[in-house]
Amino acid sequence: xxxxxxxxxxxxxxxxxxxxxxxxxxxxxxxxxxxxxxxxxxxxxxxxxxxxxxxxxxxxxxxxxxxxxxxxxxxxxxxxxxxxxxxxxxxxxxxxx
Numbered sequence: 001x002x003x004x005x006x007x008x009x010x011x012x013x014x015x016x017x018x019x020x021x022x023x024x025x026x027x028x029x030x031x032x033x034x035x036x037x038x039x040x041x042x043x044x045x046x047x048x049x050x051x052x053x054x055x056x057x058x059x060x061x062x063x064x065x066x067x068x069x070x071x072x073x074x075x076x077x078x079x080x081x082x083x084x085x086x087x088x089x090x091x092x093x094x095x096x097x
Contacts, residue, residue: 004043005030012045023062024049 008030019028027048033040047064055063 008043008045015045019045019047019064021061022064024051024053024058025064026050 012028012030016028019025025047029046029048030043031046033042033044
């Protein structure tokens with residue numbers, strides 16, 4: 001598994017920016033494929049997307065390649081990221097304080 005993980009890290013290092021520049025992709029990483037709601041033992045490049053759309057609705061660079069290096073990427077609906085407010089040590093701020 002370590003050899004496969006290292007190989008995927010190298011591929012993702014080369015492809016991450018290209019994948020993140022695609023419409024709808026909000027994050028990339030490495031994780032286990034999920035099939036039928038169950039985690040498999042197969043490591044894969046994961047592309048988190050705002051919304052998982054049918055291939056027919058995607059055009060050109062919005063499509064994620066069927067293969068990225070040695071991996072068949074998996075799409076995971078993440079939704080949009082939103083910034084959060086940092087909380088100081090000691091708890092949340094109170095109004096006016």
